[in-house]
Amino acid sequence: MPAPIRLRELIRTIRTARTQAEEREMIQKECAAIRSSFREEDNTYRCRNVAKLLYMHMLGYPAHFGQLECLKLIASQKFTDKRIGYLGAMLLLDERQDVHLLMTNCIKNDLNHSTQYVQGLALCTLGCMGSSEMCRDLAGEVEKLLKTSNSYLRKKAALCAVHVIRKVPELMEMFLPATKNLLSEKNHGVLHTSVVLLTEMCERSPDMLSHFRKLVPQLVRILKNLIMSGYSPEHDVSGISDPFLQVRILRLLRILGKNDDDSSEAMNDILAQVATNTETSKNVGNAILYETVLTIMDIKSESGLRVLAINILGRFLLNNDKNIRYVALTSLLKTVQTDHNAVQRHRSTIVDCLKDLDVSIKRRAMELSFALVNGNNIRGMMKELLYFLDSCDPDFKADCASGVFLAAEKYAPSKRWHIDTIMRVLTTAGSYVRDDSVPNLIQLITNSVEMHAYTVQRLYKALLDDISQQPLVQVASWCIGEYGDLLVSGQCEEEEPIQVTEDEVLDVLEGLLVSNLSTPVTRGYSLTAIMKLSTRFSSVNRIKKVVSIYGSSIDVELQQRAVEYNALFKKYDHMRPALLERMPIMEKSASNGPTEIVQTNGEAEPSAVESKHPPPVTQPTNQANDLLDLLGGNDVVPVIQTTMPTKPASAGGELLDLLGDLSLSGGPAPAPAPSVPASQPPFLLDGLSSQPLFNDIAAAGIPPMTAYSKNGLKIDFTFERANPNPNIAVITIHATNSTEAEMTDFVFQAAVPKTFQLQLLSPSSNVVPALNQGTVTQVIRVLNQQKQQLRMRIKLTYTHKGSAVQDLAEVNNFPPQSWQ
Amino acid sequence: MMRFMLLFSRQGRLRLQKWFTAISEREKKKIIREMTTMVLARPPRTCNFLRWKDLKIVYKRYASLYFCLGVEDEENELLALEIIHRYVELLDKYFGNVCELDIIFNFEKAYFILDEFLMGGEIQETSKQIVNRAIESSDMLQEDDHSEWYDVELFG
Numbered sequence: 001m002p003a004p005i006r007l008r009e010l011i012r013t014i015r016t017a018r019t020q021a022e023e024r025e026m027i028q029k030e031c032a033a034i035r036s037s038f039r040e041e042d043n044t045y046r047c048r049n050v051a052k053l054l055y056m057h058m059l060g061y062p063a064h065f066g067q068l069e070c071l072k073l074i075a076s077q078k079f080t081d082k083r084i085g086y087l088g089a090m091l092l093l094d095e096r097q098d099v100h101l102l103m104t105n106c107i108k109n110d111l112n113h114s115t116q117y118v119q120g121l122a123l124c125t126l127g128c129m130g131s132s133e134m135c136r137d138l139a140g141e142v143e144k145l146l147k148t149s150n151s152y153l154r155k156k157a158a159l160c161a162v163h164v165i166r167k168v169p170e171l172m173e174m175f176l177p178a179t180k181n182l183l184s185e186k187n188h189g190v191l192h193t194s195v196v197l198l199t200e201m202c203e204r205s206p207d208m209l210s211h212f213r214k215l216v217p218q219l220v221r222i223l224k225n226l227i228m229s230g231y232s233p234e235h236d237v238s239g240i241s242d243p244f245l246q247v248r249i250l251r252l253l254r255i256l257g258k259n260d261d262d263s264s265e266a267m268n269d270i271l272a273q274v275a276t277n278t279e280t281s282k283n284v285g286n287a288i289l290y291e292t293v294l295t296i297m298d299i300k301s302e303s304g305l306r307v308l309a310i311n312i313l314g315r316f317l318l319n320n321d322k323n324i325r326y327v328a329l330t331s332l333l334k335t336v337q338t339d340h341n342a343v344q345r346h347r348s349t350i351v352d353c354l355k356d357l358d359v360s361i362k363r364r365a366m367e368l369s370f371a372l373v374n375g376n377n378i379r380g381m382m383k384e385l386l387y388f389l390d391s392c393d394p395d396f397k398a399d400c401a402s403g404v405f406l407a408a409e410k411y412a413p414s415k416r417w418h419i420d421t422i423m424r425v426l427t428t429a430g431s432y433v434r435d436d437s438v439p440n441l442i443q444l445i446t447n448s449v450e451m452h453a454y455t456v457q458r459l460y461k462a463l464l465d466d467i468s469q470q471p472l473v474q475v476a477s478w479c480i481g482e483y484g485d486l487l488v489s490g491q492c493e494e495e496e497p498i499q500v501t502e503d504e505v506l507d508v509l510e511g512l513l514v515s516n517l518s519t520p521v522t523r524g525y526s527l528t529a530i531m532k533l534s535t536r537f538s539s540v541n542r543i544k545k546v547v548s549i550y551g552s553s554i555d556v557e558l559q560q561r562a563v564e565y566n567a568l569f570k571k572y573d574h575m576r577p578a579l580l581e582r583m584p585i586m587e588k589s590a591s592n593g594p595t596e597i598v599q600t601n602g603e604a605e606p607s608a609v610e611s612k613h614p615p616p617v618t619q620p621t622n623q624a625n626d627l628l629d630l631l632g633g634n635d636v637v638p639v640i641q642t643t644m645p646t647k648p649a650s651a652g653g654e655l656l657d658l659l660g661d662l663s664l665s666g667g668p669a670p671a672p673a674p675s676v677p678a679s680q681p682p683f684l685l686d687g688l689s690s691q692p693l694f695n696d697i698a699a700a701g702i703p704p705m706t707a708y709s710k711n712g713l714k715i716d717f718t719f720e721r722a723n724p725n726p727n728i729a730v731i732t733i734h735a736t737n738s739t740e741a742e743m744t745d746f747v748f749q750a751a752v753p754k755t756f757q758l759q760l761l762s763p764s765s766n767v768v769p770a771l772n773q774g775t776v777t778q779v780i781r782v783l784n785q786q787k788q789q790l791r792m793r794i795k796l797t798y799t800h801k802g803s804a805v806q807d808l809a810e811v812n813n814f815p816p817q818s819w820q
Numbered sequence: 821m822m823r824f825m826l827l828f829s830r831q832g833r834l835r836l837q838k839w840f841t842a843i844s845e846r847e848k849k850k851i852i853r854e855m856t857t858m859v860l861a862r863p864p865r866t867c868n869f870l871r872w873k874d875l876k877i878v879y880k881r882y883a884s885l886y887f888c889l890g891v892e893d894e895e896n897e898l899l900a901l902e903i904i905h906r907y908v909e910l911l912d913k914y915f916g917n918v919c920e921l922d923i924i925f926n927f928e929k930a931y932f933i934l935d936e937f938l939m940g941g942e943i944q945e946t947s948k949q950i951v952n953r954a955i956e957s958s959d960m961l962q963e964d965d966h967s968e969w970y971d972v973e974l975f976g
Contacts, residue, residue: 008925015924051928058834058927060849079961087931095842117958127940129842152954155944163940189945196942234947237902244946247899287898294896322867327897358866 004037005030007051014059027061038069046073047084054088067092067099074106082110082118086125095131104134111141116152119145123153127160135164139171146178151187158182158193162200169204176201176208183218188235188242191222195248202255213256216263220270223249227277238282250274250291257299264300271296275308286316286324290331297335310335310342317349322358329353329364336371347372351381354388366396370403378411382421390428397432401425405437415448416494419455427462430469438471442478443586454494456483461498463508468517474525477512480505481529482583485536502537506530510546520555527558531565535580544569702818707811708794712739713768715748715796717811719818727785729818735776737768743798743805748778751793757783768798790819821941822895822903823875824851825934826888827923832856835885835923836930840941855888869897880904884920906948907937913952932958 005013010030017023034049050069057063070092073085093100103125110122123145126138142164145157165172175197182194198215201208226241226249235242253271257264274292279285289312296309313335316328332350336343350372353365366388373381382404389400404425412418422441425433445455459476467473480487484505490497512518512526527550534543547569550562568576702719709715716734737743746766752758763778784790792811797804827836834852843851858870859879870877872890878900879888887904891897908918910933915922923930936951938944945951 007928011925055927058837060834078965079958080965083932083958083962084928087928087935091837094844096844115961117954117961120954124935124939128840128935131842152950156939159939159942159944162942166940188947189950192943192946234949237906242946243902244899244943247896248943251894251896283898284902287896287902290898291896322865323869323898323901326867326869360867360869360871 004033004045004049004052007048007055010052011055014055023059024061027056027059031056031061035065038065043076046076047078047081050088051084054084054091057091063092067097071099071102071106074103074110079115079118082121086121090125090129093129095129095134100129100131101133104137107134108138108141111138111145116150119153120156123156123160127156127163130160130163130167132167135167135171139164139168139174143174143178146175151185151190154185155187155189155193158190158197162193162197165197165200165204172201172205172208183215183222188245192242192245192248195219195245195252199248199252199255202252209255213260213263216253216256216266219249219253219256220267223253223270223274227274237284239279240284240288243284243288246274246288247291250288250295254295254298257295259300261300267295267299268301268305271301272305272308275305275312280315283321283323286319286321286327290316290327293331297331297338306339307342310339310346314346314349317346317353322356322361325353325356326358326361326364329361329368333364333368333371336368340372343368344372347377347381351384354384359393362392363396366392366400366403370407373407373411375411375413378407378413379417382407386421386424386428389425394432397429398434401429401433401437405433405440409444415451416454419445419448419451419458423458423462426469426472426475427466430472433471438474441475445475445479446482446583447585449585451494452479452483453486453492453497456480456487457492457495457498460487460500460505460508463512467512467515470519470522473512473518473522477509477522477525477529480509481525481532484529484533488537502533502539503542506533506537506539506542506546509533513546513550520557523555523558524561527561527565531561531568532580534569535577703815705813705815707733707792707813708796708807708809710807710809711800711805713737713743713796713798715794717814719815725783727783727787729782729784729790731780731782731818733778733780735768735778736772736774737770738772739800740770741801742770743768743800746776746798747796748776749795749797750780751795752782753788753791755784755786755788756790784819787819790814821892822900822938823890823892823941825890825907825938826852826855826886827930828852828856828859828886828888829920830860830884830886832860835920836927836934838931838934838938840938851890855890856886859886859888868901876900878904882908885923903938903943907934910937910948910951913948914955929955 014023014026017026030052034053037045037049046069050066050073053063053066053069057066066088070085070088073081074089076082076085089100089103093103107122107126107130110118111126113119113122123142126134126142130138142157142160145153146161148154148157161175161178165175179194179198179201182197183191185191185194198212202212223246226246229241231239232241235245237243240246253263253267257267271292274288275296278288278292280289293309293312296305301309310332313328313332316324317332319325319328329350332343332346347369350365350368353361354369356362356365366385369381369385373385385400385404385407389397389404392400404421408418408421412421422444426441445452448455456479459472459479462472463476463480484502486492487505488500488502490499492498509526509530513523513530518526527547530543530546534540537543544566547562547565550558551566553559553562568579702721704716704718707715707717714736716736718732718734720730720732721728733748735746735748744767746763746768748760748763750758750760759781761779761781763776765776768774768776782790791814793808794811795806795808797806799805821840823840825836825838826834828834834856837848837852839848854872855877858872858877862870862879868878868880870879875890875892876895876897877888877890878897879886880901881887887908889900889904891900911918911923911930914929914933915926933951933955936945936954945954
């Protein structure tokens with residue numbers, strides 16, 4: 001058998017291959033040669049063959065047949081063999097296969113070898129890919145080497161110990177004695193790896209953390225020496241002495257100083273020194289400054305130091321180097337919550353970063369800008385952000401639009417400004433806004449009564465320009481349907497009223513129906529809008545004609561609507577005005593019950609219109625879609641229950657505020673509670689029809705309890721089991737008020753831990769009469785499939801003697817029978 | 821800690837892969853594919869940092885080679901750039917004006933140097949001279965293998 005070709009020759013040969021197929025052929029040929037060479041148990045060339053195999057592995061070809069050969073190389077006496085063997089082990093073996101365990105003995109022997117470079121190889125391999133079993137077996141050897149005076153081995157042993165601890169945390173204790181004088185080393189390699197080891201131990205164990213706090217003075221001293229010492233050629237990087245070690249020490253100090261006043265105080269001076277003395281012309285200096293800033297922000301530093309840190313970040317923002325700007329924005333984003341005012345000072349620089357060319361920087365600048373918006377700067381910031389929205393990449397538009405909506409909602413200086421801002425977003429980024437912004441906007445518009453005429457006029461004008469952006473078109477159709485009368489009567493106060501006839505309006509709406517640009521949802525909106533105009537306009541015949549045409553539309557949804565509207569014209573014409581009248585003002589809290597306006601499912605519509613106290617919907621459009629779907633699309637709507645005063649746009653956010661660490665059952669809200677009893681989420685529907693669900697009779701055997709009693713408001717819970725599903729507990733709350741004044745706008749909200757599911761039904765009323773003269777009741781149904789202990793957090797809001805009251809409470813005293 | 825270091829050419833050919841955690845072959849291939857695609861797609865003059873899953877990716881191009889480090893969230897990105905640079909300097913000192921071909925034809929040496937500089941996802945030695953000396957001594961040990969006797973001078 002001729003000698004196998006050398007590694008470099010193989011590489012050269014393979015590189016001459018012109019196609020993938022040619023390369024594969026060469027590789028296969030060589031693999032075959034290598035395999036037969038392995039079979040011959042040839043010691044001389046094993047090393048060369050494995051090296052070639054490793055090269056081919058890097059190109060992406062399978063090399064597992066070389067695994068055992070690596071082990072043979074490791075066991076060899078020759079250093080060359082061992083070197084390649086260990087490299088092969090690190091590249092080819094992985095801890096999932098038992099083969100790697102065969103290495104353990106070899107490594108153990110090599111850890112005790114007379115040549116330090118062999119010991120080094122063993123430590124390196126163990127420290128890079130040692131499995132938990134191997135770590136357990138060899139931890140003792142590593143610990144021994146951690147105490148050696150040979151610094152070359154000591155530093156490797158330290159990192160190996162880090163790996164052992166990561167794999168088998170219980171072994172951490174055994175390395176503790178060896179750490180005693182690690183920091184008194186002069187050798188930087190050992191110092192660095194020791195700091196890494198200490199950091200790892202402190203991060204994993206609070207006991208270790210308190211134990212090592214006493215090292216703070218020593219660490220401070222080492223850091224000081226590094227800064228003050230003169231030029232040291234061995235460790236110098238652009239004039240800074242061992243930046244890697246400096247950064248590592250700063251990180252350890254951060255961990256030790258966190259939440260500890262004494263340690264934080266002990267490191268104040270050195271941090272200030274590093275922050276002011278570090279040379280910032282090169283990246284390496286900025287790396288140290290960056291780490292220093294992170295440390296200052298995390299420990300209990302005095303305010304002067306914090307301001308210094310934020311100013312450093314501010315300076316970073318002005319740096320030409322993109323990396324540094326990026327890092328500054330990321331850090332500012334982390335600190336904006338805690339040091340809001342300090343970050344505000346750099347607002348203009350941050351806003352300038354919106355114009356940066358780098359995508360990552362732009363994104364961070366955008367997030368930070370939104371975090372900095374407040375009541376004072378809303379107008380200026382919004383101008384910048386809207387300008388950004390106009391010109392940014394499509395990936396950003398959705399997030400930016402949502403951010404604009406949220407900010408506008410929180411800080412809008414006037415309703416007109418708010419509506420103008422939203423219009424601007426819809427016209428410039430209309431196709432990117434999230435789905436829930438349409439109903440939110442509609443709700444906002446409904447509530448701004450004085451702006452109806454202005455809004456519908458602007459929307460109409462926008463429609464004339466462009467009907468391609470669906471959210472805009474949907475909102476516009478809805479408004480025209482609602483306020484079309486204001487539009488044709490030319491009543492606008494805010495701006496010059498336009499002259500438009502009924503026919504022109506109907507032309508536009510019909511145009512939407514036939515346009516290719518309109519989605520089915522949009523078509524639904526415009527058909528309903530046309531229908532609504534039948535009570536506001538005089539050209540009823542035209543509308544009747546349109547509606548009847550769509551009675552034979554291919555689109556099932558449209559057809560259904562048209563047929564129902566036709567029915568309205570023909571058989572229920574007397575009801576039409578009442579049904580299609582103006583939408584009442586929706587409270588900001590809203591539920592997802594079916595719309596009150598159009599309900600042509602044959603059920604008693606008047607009763608739906610009558611139910612006043614559950615406020616109308618946040619999403620009339622969804623309702624319009626779900627006309628006959630009484631069970632409803634519940635999962636789409638993030639609302640808790642009927643009278644919850646949460647803003648719909650930030651429903652998710654508010655809920656999380658309420659619930660803190662009690663996470664909600666599946667999704668952003670407990671099961672929604674429709675205002676019509678017939679609509680219930682499926683799981684609770686089993687066995688139960690539309691009977692009244694609450695029951696004043698205390699459930700047999702489960703005693704009632706007082707869940708809350710404060711300031712005259714008392715809330716009692718009574719229980720009953722829902723048949724046939726014993727996992728459902730039906731709780732009725734009884735709210736009474738012993739004070740002299742009544743409590744109005746009373747809202748009860750509840751949240752349960754994740755393993756439960758919760759449904760709240762409509763309350764009997766939202767006024768709790770004074771002097772215990774009456775009770776407000778509400779039914780809660782809790783599904784407790786895992787039979788866990790029931791806990792609940794409740795939030796109560798009400799108005800009492802003219803002022804708004806809000807309270808949060810946790811209910812933990814549920815009787816065991818209620819959840820067992 | 822660092823999770824991995826990859827070196828690849830501008831055409832996306834892998835020149836070195838160092839993994840500091842135990843993951844399957846398939847997972848490794850997937851990561852390599854994603855890294856090369858992401859990094860090669862970056863327009864020029866953008867910053868050297870990316871977010872990918874829960875990691876920060878720090879990359880830098882030196883001539884025809886991309887050096888790509890995947891680090892965990894607490895790591896200092898600016899220092900990661902220095903780590904990459906230090907590795908390039910070590911290679912440069914060893915090979916003398918290192919270029920991609922050196923790393924292609926001597927990949928095992930590139931690994932050996934890396935293994936003296938980093939270990940288990942952390943920096944092992946912060947002095948350039950000590951790393952160089954260790955490599956030189958190890959190379960000399962290899963030379964001695966070819967000689968009759970196995971007796972070597974140890975450099976501390």
